[in-house]
Amino acid sequence: MRELRTRWSALADRVDSATPAHRDRSVDALRAFAILGVVLGHWLVTALTVTDGSLHGASPLAAMPWLAPVSWVFQTLAVFFLVGGHVADQGHAAARARGVSYGAWVGQRLGRLFRPVAAVLTLWAVVAGGLLVGGAEPETVRTLLKLVWSPLWFLLVFAALTAATPLVARISPLWPLAVVAGVDVWRFGLGGPEWIGWVNVAAGWLVPFTLGAAWSRGAFSRRRQSLFLLAGGAAATAALILWGGYPASMVGVPGAAVSNLNPPTLAAVAFGLAQCGLALLVRGPLARVMERPRTWAKVALLNLSAMTVFLWHQTAMMSVTAVGLLFSTELPGLHTAPGSAGWIVARLLWLPVFAAALTVCWSAFRVHEQPRAARTPRTAVISAAPRVRVPGTARLEEVGRV
Template identity: 40%
Template sequence: MRAMRQIRELAGDTPAHRNRHADLLRAIAIAAVVTGHWLAVYVTYDGTLQGGSVLDTVPWARWLTWLFQVMPIFFLVGGFAGAASLTSHRERGGTAVSWMLVRTGRLVRPTTMLLAVLTVSALAARVAGVDSELVGTGVWLAAIPLWFLVAYLAVVALTPLMYGLHRRYGLAVPILLTVLVGVGDVARMAGGVPYVGDANYLLAWLAVYQLGFSWQDGRLPAERSTGLPLALAGLVALVSLTVPGPYPVSMVGQNTSPPTLALLALAATQTGLALWLQPGADRWLRRPRPWTVVVAVNSVIMTVFLWHMTAAALGVLALYPTGVLPNEPAGSPAWLLLRVPWLLVLALILAALVAVFGPVERRPGGRPDPRGAPVLPALAGMAAVLGGLLTAAVAGPGDHGPAGMPTAALIAYFAGAALLRHARR
C-alpha cells in the first residue's frame, strides 16, 4: 500500500515536459520481452529435465520474433533518456563521470542483488547434494538477462563520447555505424574472417542508441510524416534481407549473436512506429490511470527484467517434475493450450520476486558530487563490472564453479560494484 501511494504521488508530480511516450514504450517492451522468453521455453521431463527453445523446433514461431524482439526499443528509449539526463546534468555543473555513476546506479544495484542471490542459492544447492551440472544449468537460465545488460551498460558508459559525436555529426553517426555492421556481417558470413563480426555486439546497439539522441533533440521529429515512412522503409528492408535471405527470419539467435543488418532493419521499423504513435500516446497518457500504471511498471522494470528467467526456472521445477504440466510436443494444439497456465504460474512467481526485490531498485542510491566524482575508482569499477558480466554471460550452461558461474567473473563483478558504490558515496 505504501509503495502504491508513493507511485501515485510520483505519477501526479510528473513534470509537464516529460516524454511519457518513452516510458510507455519501455513498459510495453518489458512485457513483450518477458512474455516472449516464457513462450519460447520448451521443457520435457522423463526422470531428468531437458529443454530448449521452441524456435529451434517450430518454424512458424520464428515469425513471431518480429513482434517479441523489442530489445531495439530499450536502446532507442535509453538513448532518448540518456541524452536528456546528460544535458540536464551538465547544465547543473556535472561531469561525464558523475553522470555515469548516477545513471548506472539503478542498473547495477538490482543486478548485484540477483547475482548475490544466485551465488548463495547455488552454494546451498551444492551442499544439499544437487547435481553440479543441474545447478550450473539453472544458474545459466536465470542469468540469461546478463547478455543484454552487458551491451546496455557499455553503451551507457560511452554515452558522453557518443553524444558529443551526435551533436557534431547528427544522423551521420548511426548511418556510419550501420555501414560498419554491414561490413562485419560480410566479414563473418562471406569472408569467414573470425572475430570481426563480434564488434557488432556494440556497434549495432550504439546505432539504435544514437537514434534515441536524434529523437530527443528533434532531428527525428515525433510526427506521422516522419514515423510512417521510416517504419515502411525499415519493414521493406527487413523483408528483403530475410525472406529471400541471406539472413534468417528469426530475430532471435543468428540475428542477435551478433546483431546484424536485419536486426537494424527491425529497429528502424520500430523507431518509425514509435515516432508515428507518439502524438496519440501523449494525449492518452495525460489520463491519470494509464500513466500511473506506466509509472508503476517503470519503477521496477530492471527487477522484472532481471528476475523473469528465475521465475521460469522456478516454474519448471514446480510444474514438470511434479507432473502438473504434461509433456506435449512443442507447437502442438495441446502444448499451445497449456501455455495459458504456464504463463499464469510464471506471472505469479515473478510478482512474488518483484515484491521481495523491487524495493532494491526503488531505493534511492548515493549521488556523487557532480563536480568532484572520483574518476579512477569509477572507471575501474565500471570496467570490472563489465568484464565480470561478460565473462559470466559467455560461459554458457554447465558447471563453471561452486556458484554455477565462473568464480573470477563473480569476484570481478562484486569488486567493481563495490568500487562504483564507493565512488557514488
C-alpha cells in the same frame, strides 16, 4: 474488492498529480512496452524439459519454425535502446546545465542499473551451490544459470553505451549501420572468422541508441522521417530474409546455423530500424493514452521497477517449473517438449502463474533498485490484504532515468 479499487484510484490520482507537466509520458510507455516484450517473449519461447534426470532448455521455435512471427512482436530490444539513447542524451545535457560532473551523472545512472544485479547474482550463487551439494545434475545447474545470466549481456552493452553517451550521442546512425553491414559481408560473404560477428554487439545496438539521441535533439519531428524508418527497415528485413539467407526468427533458435540476435546481424538491425520507426510514429497516440491517470500510474510504477522485472522474470518462470516438478514431470506447457500447437495453448495458460511468481520476486527484491535515500517509509498502500506497498510519488522524478 471495492476498497482495493478505491485505494488504487487514489494512488493513481496521486501519481498523476505528482508527475511534472513537462514530462513526455510516451517515453515511459515505450520503455514499459519494451520490458514487457522481453519478459513475455522469454516466457513464450523458453521451455525446460526433463531428460535423463536433468533439466534442459528447449524452444518451440526449433520445432515449429512457423512461429517465427512471434519473435517479431516480442523482440523489442531496439525500442529499449532507442529510449535509452533518448533519455541518456537528455539526462547528460540536463546534468551539464546544472553543473553536475560526468562522474556523478554516470555513477547515478549505472548504480540504478547494477544495484539489482548484485541481488540476483548472490541469490543464484547460493542456489547453485545448494543444488550441487544436494546432488543435482551439473547439466541442470548449468541450464538454470544460463537462463538467469544470459540476459545480463544486454545490461553490459546498455551500460557501456550509456557511459559513452558524450562520445557517441552525436554519431550518425549510418556509421554503426555501415559497420554491421561490413561485418556481415565479411562473415557470411567472404568466409571471415565467426568471432568478427561480435563487433556487432556494440555496433548493432549503437544504431537505435544514436537514433534515440538524435530524437532528443529534435529529429523525427515530422512523421515522414519515422515512416521512412518503418518502411525502409521493414523492406530491408524482408529482403534479407527472403533473398539474403538470414533466418526469419529475430531471436536465437537452438540448433540453428545462424542467430539474428547472438550476435546481432544486419537483419536484426534492419528489423530494429522498423521497430524504432513504428515507436516514433505512435508517440502522439501513446501520450494521449497516458493522460489517463490509471493507465499512467501502471506505466510509471512499472518503470520504477523495470530492472527488477527484467532481472527476475526468468527466476519466476523457473520457480514455477520447479514447484511443478513436485507434482509431475510432464505438466503440459511446463515440462513437456514444445512441439505442438497444444503446447502453445498450455503455455499461454501458465503465463498468469509466471506473472504471480514474478510479483512475489518483485515484492522481495525491488528494494535493491531504489537509492538508499529512497528506502524510507514514503510509500503508498494500494491493497489491504495482503498489504502491498509501492514506491511513493516522491520518486516519480526517477522514473525513466535509466
